[in-house]
Amino acid sequence: MQLTFRIWRQEQSQPKGDFKNYEVEGVTEDMSFLEALDHLNEMLVLQGERVIAFEYDCREGICGQCGVFINGRAHGPHANVTTCQLHLRSFNDGDTVVVEPWRASAFPIIKDLIVDRSAFDRIIEQGGYISAKTGTAPEANAILIGKETADRAMDAAACIGCGACVATCKNGSAALFTSAKINHLNTLPQGKLEADQRMQDMTRQMELEGFGHCSFTGACEVECPEGISIANIAEMNARYLRARLFG
Amino acid sequence: MARKVFPDLYYRDIIWLWNYPNHCLLPIIFSMMLNAKIPEGKLEDKWRNYKIHSQLINPANKKKLQVIVIGSGLSGAGAAATLAELGYAVQCFCYQDSARRAHSVAAQGGINAAKNYQHDGDSIWRMFYDTLKGGDFRSREANTYRLAELSAPLIDHFTQQGVPFAREYGGVLINRSFGGVQVQRTFYARGQTGQQLLLAAYSQLYKMVRQKKVTMFPRYEMMDLVIVDGKAKGIIARDLVSGELKRFAADAVVLATGGYARVFRLSTLAIGCNGSAVWKAHKRGALFAAPSFTQIHPTALPQSSAAQSKLTLMSESLRNDGRIWVPKQKDDARLANEIPEVERDYYLERRYPSFGNLAPRDIASRAAKERIDAGFGVGRLKNAVYLDFSRAIANLGQATIQDRYGNLFSMYKKITGIDAYQEPMLISPAAHFSMGGLWVDYELMTTIPGLYAIGECNFSDHGANRLGANSLLQASVDGYFILPNTINNYLAKELPEPSVTVDHPAFQQVESEVGQHITQILAVGGSKTVDFFHRALGKVMWQECAMSRNKTGLEEAIELIKGIRTAFWTDVKVTGRGDELNTELEKALRLADFIELGILMCTDALQREESCGAHFREEFQTADGEALRKDDQYAYVSAWEYDEGEFILHKEPLEFEFVTPAVRSYK
Numbered sequence: 001m002q003l004t005f006r007i008w009r010q011e012q013s014q015p016k017g018d019f020k021n022y023e024v025e026g027v028t029e030d031m032s033f034l035e036a037l038d039h040l041n042e043m044l045v046l047q048g049e050r051v052i053a054f055e056y057d058c059r060e061g062i063c064g065q066c067g068v069f070i071n072g073r074a075h076g077p078h079a080n081v082t083t084c085q086l087h088l089r090s091f092n093d094g095d096t097v098v099v100e101p102w103r104a105s106a107f108p109i110i111k112d113l114i115v116d117r118s119a120f121d122r123i124i125e126q127g128g129y130i131s132a133k134t135g136t137a138p139e140a141n142a143i144l145i146g147k148e149t150a151d152r153a154m155d156a157a158a159c160i161g162c163g164a165c166v167a168t169c170k171n172g173s174a175a176l177f178t179s180a181k182i183n184h185l186n187t188l189p190q191g192k193l194e195a196d197q198r199m200q201d202m203t204r205q206m207e208l209e210g211f212g213h214c215s216f217t218g219a220c221e222v223e224c225p226e227g228i229s230i231a232n233i234a235e236m237n238a239r240y241l242r243a244r245l246f247g
Numbered sequence: 248m249a250r251k252v253f254p255d256l257y258y259r260d261i262i263w264l265w266n267y268p269n270h271c272l273l274p275i276i277f278s279m280m281l282n283a284k285i286p287e288g289k290l291e292d293k294w295r296n297y298k299i300h301s302q303l304i305n306p307a308n309k310k311k312l313q314v315i316v317i318g319s320g321l322s323g324a325g326a327a328a329t330l331a332e333l334g335y336a337v338q339c340f341c342y343q344d345s346a347r348r349a350h351s352v353a354a355q356g357g358i359n360a361a362k363n364y365q366h367d368g369d370s371i372w373r374m375f376y377d378t379l380k381g382g383d384f385r386s387r388e389a390n391t392y393r394l395a396e397l398s399a400p401l402i403d404h405f406t407q408q409g410v411p412f413a414r415e416y417g418g419v420l421i422n423r424s425f426g427g428v429q430v431q432r433t434f435y436a437r438g439q440t441g442q443q444l445l446l447a448a449y450s451q452l453y454k455m456v457r458q459k460k461v462t463m464f465p466r467y468e469m470m471d472l473v474i475v476d477g478k479a480k481g482i483i484a485r486d487l488v489s490g491e492l493k494r495f496a497a498d499a500v501v502l503a504t505g506g507y508a509r510v511f512r513l514s515t516l517a518i519g520c521n522g523s524a525v526w527k528a529h530k531r532g533a534l535f536a537a538p539s540f541t542q543i544h545p546t547a548l549p550q551s552s553a554a555q556s557k558l559t560l561m562s563e564s565l566r567n568d569g570r571i572w573v574p575k576q577k578d579d580a581r582l583a584n585e586i587p588e589v590e591r592d593y594y595l596e597r598r599y600p601s602f603g604n605l606a607p608r609d610i611a612s613r614a615a616k617e618r619i620d621a622g623f624g625v626g627r628l629k630n631a632v633y634l635d636f637s638r639a640i641a642n643l644g645q646a647t648i649q650d651r652y653g654n655l656f657s658m659y660k661k662i663t664g665i666d667a668y669q670e671p672m673l674i675s676p677a678a679h680f681s682m683g684g685l686w687v688d689y690e691l692m693t694t695i696p697g698l699y700a701i702g703e704c705n706f707s708d709h710g711a712n713r714l715g716a717n718s719l720l721q722a723s724v725d726g727y728f729i730l731p732n733t734i735n736n737y738l739a740k741e742l743p744e745p746s747v748t749v750d751h752p753a754f755q756q757v758e759s760e761v762g763q764h765i766t767q768i769l770a771v772g773g774s775k776t777v778d779f780f781h782r783a784l785g786k787v788m789w790q791e792c793a794m795s796r797n798k799t800g801l802e803e804a805i806e807l808i809k810g811i812r813t814a815f816w817t818d819v820k821v822t823g824r825g826d827e828l829n830t831e832l833e834k835a836l837r838l839a840d841f842i843e844l845g846i847l848m849c850t851d852a853l854q855r856e857e858s859c860g861a862h863f864r865e866e867f868q869t870a871d872g873e874a875l876r877k878d879d880q881y882a883y884v885s886a887w888e889y890d891e892g893e894f895i896l897h898k899e900p901l902e903f904e905f906v907t908p909a910v911r912s913y914k
Contacts, residue, residue: 012488012827030551038556041831042776050823051831055344057517059557061658062442063348078661085661110488111828114344118465121345125457129450130409134329134727137400137407141364144418154411154437157446158654161347190409 001027001093005040007052008100012111019098029089033076034059034066036088037099053112059084061225064160067167068113069100074164074223082162082225102167106174106210117163119209120177126205127198128181130190143189150188157184158226165220165228171212176220178206179236180228186239196243203240281534281886281899284688285389290905291371294393297689298732302739309334312738313497313746315482316340317469317524320349321441321719322702323503324448325726331460333731335738338495339452339461340484342468342519342833347449350505350517351722354441355562355655356425357433358405358719360398365422369430371395376906378717381427381607382682382710383860383876384908385537385884387901389689390707394717397724402434404727408447412436423651424567425715427607427913433716438562438654444719448726467493468833469524470761472500472531472698473753479698480747483758485765487833490826492758494749498741499697499734502528503726506681506703508541510841510848511793512785514678515547515560521837522844525685525704533693534886534897536686536706538844539852542713542861543794545571545611547677548662549631558677559662561634562655563715566604568639568648569672571595571611573623573632583625583633583671594618602913609712609861609874610913612676616794617872619675626673635671676794680718682709682861683851686886686899690733691725694886697737701725706884711860765825768835773818777834780815784808784838784845792849797865801853808845815842847887850894857881878908 002025010017024043027036034056041051056066066083070076076086091097099113107115145153157180165176182199185191191198214233221230286297304312312335316327319341327339341349361374374395379386402420406412412434413421422431436443455461466487473481473494481496507522508514529535546565547558572591579586594614596603606614615632624630640648645668649656656667663673685693685700687707692699702722709717747753791804815838823829858867858874859881867875883898 028552028554031554032556035554035556038778039554042778045776045820045822045831046774048820048822051829053828053830057343057348057519058350058353059518060353060515060559061661062439063343063350063352063517065343065345065348081661085658087662089664114828117344121347121453121463121465124450125453129454130407131454132407133332134325134404134451134731137403140362140403140406140412141419143406145414146418147414147416150411150414153409154443157411157436157443158439160442161345184411185409188409188411190407 001029001088003027003036003088003091003094004096006096006098007113009052009112010109017109017112027088029087031088032059032084033070033086033088034084053114055114056084061085062160064162067102067162067164069102069167071098074102074168075225079222080225080227082160102163104166104172104211106172107163107166115163117161119174119211120161120163122209123174123178123202123205124181126201127194128185128202130185131194145189153184153187156180156187156228156232159228160226162225164223164225166211168219168223169212170217170219171215173214174206174209174211175214175233175236176224176228176230178202179232182239183232183235195239199239199243281686281694281897282688283387283899284690285387286689290388290392291396293389294396301733301736304735304739304742306334308742310336311746312336312742313338314499314501314734315495315497316501316503317482318349318503318505318702319346319449319452320503320505320702321351321445321448321722322726323349323501324445324452325723326501326503326701326730327461328448328451328455329727329731330734331455331458337455337461338464338497340464340467340469342487343465345465346452346463347446349445350520351445351719352442353515353517353560354719355438355560356564357423357435357440357716358402358444358723359425359432359714359716360402360434360720361395361432362399362402364420365431367430369432373430374398374432377428378708378714379710379906380909380911381714382712383874383911384710384878384882384903385859385901386708386710388903388905393729394708394721394724397728398720401720401723401727405444405447408451410436410443410447423564424605426563426566426605426611427602427714433564435564438564438652441719444723469527471527471757473757474531474695475747475751475753478696480751481749481754483754483761488828490824490829492761494754494758496747496749496751496754498738498746499699501699501701501730502685502704503702504704507841507844508678508681510784510845511678511788512781513550513555513558513789515544515558518556521840523837523840525700526840526844528685528693528695528698530889531695532889533695533698534686534888535683535847536884536886537683537711537851538887539792539848539855540682540711540860540862541678541793541848542608542680542682543612543676544679545608545615545676546634546674547679549626549628549673549675551628559658560677560679561659561672561674562652563608565634565652565655568643568651569604569634569636570638571604571615571632571634573618573625577622583635592623599913606913607712608715609863613794613863615676631673631675633671634674636667637671640668678789678793680713682706682711682713686884690736691730692733692737697741699730699734701730711862765832765836768819768839769821769825769832771816771819771821773820775818775820777819777821777831777838780811780819781838781841783811784842787811788845788848792845792852795863795865796852798853801849804849805846805853808842808849812842815839847894851885851887854896855881855885874911876910882908
């Protein structure tokens with residue numbers, strides 16, 4: 001099949017970029033979207049041009065490193081998938097596919113389709129952990145956790161940190177990411193001791209990084225590859241209130 | 248100077264003899280057996296004995312010691328966080344944009360531990376024996392025992408760190424089975440065990456970043472190792488955003504860079520996984536052990552096109568409830584669900600009745616290859632077998648199967664568009680795990696003093712085949728429990744010496760060599776892409792150095808790869824510059840090392856004239872096609888020394904003091 005890619009190109013250290021069109025032939029329906037970009041890059045190399053910088057690593061939907069806006073949607077036309085899980089069978093022969101980086105003030109563009117998501121690491125740094133040291137653990141079954149609690153923690157813990165929630169949010173909010181991490185740890189008995197402090201420190205960092213506020217549109221949960229529910233944000237808000245009142 | 252005359256002085260013993268007639272001392276250099284430094288005592292006492300006798304460093308002094316950790320996966324992040332907790336000053340590097348991306352994240356099925364929670368007769372001894380036998384008796388007894396011994400405390404550790412392991416309604420932890428064992432000792436967090444363990448390690452790492460005990464360098468790639476007076480003292484790294492080369496000095500360097508199965512190009516690994524750090528260390532003097540021992544995983548998704556970049560893994564845990572089969576009739580054109588039960592060949596159940604679908608990976612992969620090669624393969628390209636859940640769904644209900652493997656089924660659907668609750672999955676073998684790696688002793692130190700290798704990038708615990716759910720275990724145990732208790736034994740001796748700084752001439756020398764290497768690759772200006780050469784390399788490696796190997800094929804492969812190397816250095820084209828973010832250059836640098844590593848892997852596979860575990864030489868098999876091990880000739884670890892493009896073999900004999908190697912049977 002033949003596709004036209006309309007791709008955002010932005011030089012390093014340049015404040016602005018622009019779209020550029022690329023005609024790509026010889027791609028097939030069972031190629032993944034990222035493999036089509038690989039193919040395009042090989043064509044560019046042979047023409048002596050610089051390759052398009054884009055990110056990926058595991059290419060099986062779990063590492064969270066890939067992620068671009070495709071035809072105006074984070075991770076492409078389907079709900080709850082990563083970019084690497086998108087295949088060309090989702091497009092028609094002759095389509096024009098518009099590819100842009102994540103757009104959010106807290107995710108500055110480094111080059112072409114690559115953005116800087118280190119703000120997420122800094123949110124985790126402010127308490128997205130249990131502070132016990134290696135070597136101090138009690139016997140695992142000494143901590144009994146009901147299946148429902150464990151499952152709820154697991155649902156929140158599934159976040160892969162790709163940033164689609166931020167990119168798709170009109171406010172550029174990181175509420176889904178932050179709430180998922182907080183709820184994972186605060187739901188479990190192991191995380192309860194530091195729950196209020198974690199709540200306050202992580203949400204403060206989220207604001208310092210320049211993420212917007214959540215206005216509860218629910219756009220994030222549609223694009224989240226792991227289907228993390230916005231109920232997490234509501235829970236975070238309730239925890240926040242509790243932490244401010246009683247913490 | 249001494250290094251110049253005796254390039255590998257540091258792992259050979261020198262004995263000075265008084266030469267009577269001339270009245271002088273004569274150095275006699277013995278190419279001694281590699282000393283694995285196994286502690287004295289009974290198997291169950293060795294680790295305790297080691298710890299009792301190792302040297303300690305007081306907290307005030309630990310602060311003065313710098314440790315570099317390359318890689319932020321389970322072993323790297325675990326080691327960096329734990330070393331920082333102990334008081335060392337740690338610098339941790341990863342090529343990804345965040346430490347949380349490391350490929351430990353992709354391990355799905357679980358982590359083994361000898362907890363015996365299921366009351367099914369498990370014990371440390373049984374887990375040790377299963378692992379040793381699973382590896383076809385090609386690993387050290389002492390290392391393997393320690394792995395099993397530290398498994399139970401590791402589950403305690405991860406539970407404390409907030410890993411949401413699967414639980415029973417009553418609140419206790421659940422286990423399931425994995426290949427090659429008959430007990431249930433695998434702990435799991437839905438189908439995302441690796442991700443959950445890595446997130447625990449990553450969050451612990453950032454806890455130490457917050458305390459300013461770890462400095463994290465994401466988007467940095469190690470380019471080379473710096474050795475001063477025979478000891479590892481630092482690295483040259485490339486800032487992948489600016490392209491700048493930077494020097495980092497330390498008192499010890501820890502490699503935690505994972506596996507190198509991307510040498511096959513198509514593998515279950517992340518695209519960025521590479522062998523460059525271990526290869527550079529090898530070229531600087533670290534011996535490389537069992538390089539050709541590569542695990543081919545039986546349950547990956549089959550290749551569907553030539554442009555494919557990656558083979559997605561479907562967890563081995565699926566074999567708990569899934570049954571593997573092919574049609575009894577060749578070229579059967581019917582859909583899977585149309586083929587009646589009696590016309591299906593459940594070949595693993597047929598050939599290995601006692602382990603059935605849970606036969607170890609090497610055996611399951613070879614059995615699949617045998618059926619596919621014989622013309623019974625299924626799918627559009629006839630390169631797959633079926634993994635069928637219909638009986639499990641009928642017996643247990645779809646809800647139970649969904650609870651156990653829901654995310655794997657949905658991942659399968661996302662990639663293939665097929666609903667595996669309705670029809671069987673199509674699966675096929677794929678390159679997966681490197682049992683081989685840098686040779687390390689019991690302390691996890693390589694043959695370069697001060698250079699450690701932990702996790703998948705060392706060779707130590709899995710022998711010739713790794714059991715499922717043992718890789719998360721080994722990575723974690725190496726990083727959290729072993730290295731933090733052995734590195735002190737070396738650093739205590741280094742403490743009185745002043746730390747080397749980046750102004751040392753050795754740093755300048757290595758940095759300029761790295762700079763020249765980059766310039767050289769950019770200057771070739773040929774006519775073919777990096778991926779063109781990677782596909783060529785992968786094809787040769789997959790045909791000749793994967794599931795089955797033979798003398799003629801391997802000899803040809805070595806020549807072919809040497810040809811690829813020449814072609815690469817005369818005809819590759821890399822656009823862009825060295826002093827900018829350049830993903831094409833990154834790929835080229837990694838591939839240049841993969842090509843050389845491929846030659847070593849084939850050399851190793853050619854030299855070992857026996858079959859063991861994943862290393863199956865067609866010339867050495869039993870009448871019914873099983874691996875034929877030759878303990879009288881090959882019961883040793885092959886450790887290769889780099890010598891100007893050639894490789895010299897050193898042997899570490901494997902002595903079995905506590906168990907007797909048996910014929911590995913799963914029938």
